Amino acid sequence: RAIHFCNEGPIASHSQQTKTEQTKEEEVNTLLNPLQLSRCIDHSYHDASDTLLHLLMGKYDILSSLRFMKKYFLLDQGDFFVNFLDGVETELHKELPNVLQGRVQNWLSTTMARSLESSPQSSHSSQFASSLRCCFLDRNVRDTLHDMGKGRKSSRSKKSSRAKVLAGFEAIAFEFKNVPFPASLVLSPVQLRSYQLLFRQIFFAKYVERQLVNMWS
Numbered sequence: 001r002a003i004h005f006c007n008e009g010p011i012a013s014h015s016q017q018t019k020t021e022q023t024k025e026e027e028v029n030t031l032l033n034p035l036q037l038s039r040c041i042d043h044s045y046h047d048a049s050d051t052l053l054h055l056l057m058g059k060y061d062i063l064s065s066l067r068f069m070k071k072y073f074l075l076d077q078g079d080f081f082v083n084f085l086d087g088v089e090t091e092l093h094k095e096l097p098n099v100l101q102g103r104v105q106n107w108l109s110t111t112m113a114r115s116l117e118s119s120p121q122s123s124h125s126s127q128f129a130s131s132l133r134c135c136f137l138d139r140n141v142r143d144t145l146h147d148m149g150k151g152r153k154s155s156r157s158k159k160s161s162r163a164k165v166l167a168g169f170e171a172i173a174f175e176f177k178n179v180p181f182p183a184s185l186v187l188s189p190v191q192l193r194s195y196q197l198l199f200r201q202i203f204f205a206k207y208v209e210r211q212l213v214n215m216w217s
Helices: 013-030 035-055 061-074 078-092 100-120 121-132 141-148 152-160 191-217
Strands: 132-136 173-177
Touching: 013 078, 035 061, 061 173, 078 100, 078 191, 100 121, 121 132, 141 191, 173 191
Parallel strands: none
Antiparallel strands: 132 173
């Protein structure tokens, strides 16, 4: 709360001046009382949080952004995965140094465009789609999770000498060129890394499933 020490405008009556002085005194007492000050801060915090939540849910439609993450990072949209693999399966079967990453990215853009045509998205989801990129990481999911744990330093020193060259389907991951504000408040770099790890694990499982189905048929 702001304390106004001066009162601009016409001269106030005696009763108005008295009320103003009482209000100032109450504000000063509030600032000097830790309990009341804490309540004022909590009230302001909850008001700001409610305003931000309504903006995210309404104007910026954060739920459509989360649905986008579910469809493409958690592979909830099966036709997207099938169409994507139809074009890049040969590349992803190669070892990582031999993968033509530009070809994989081009096919990702083509598959994404087809997916958006079949199921139109909101303008916010379209921003995510245009910013989606594929990348290839040189550590598998297990080693990445191990690095994030307590054995971070020791794992690097022990495994550097016997690092395995990954295949494309083991190394592929999705990322964004940029995340528009205010969606970046929800999809922070930490959250995006969690989505990325989940994507790699689910993609690997679905890729193996596809190989088994092809072999049995």
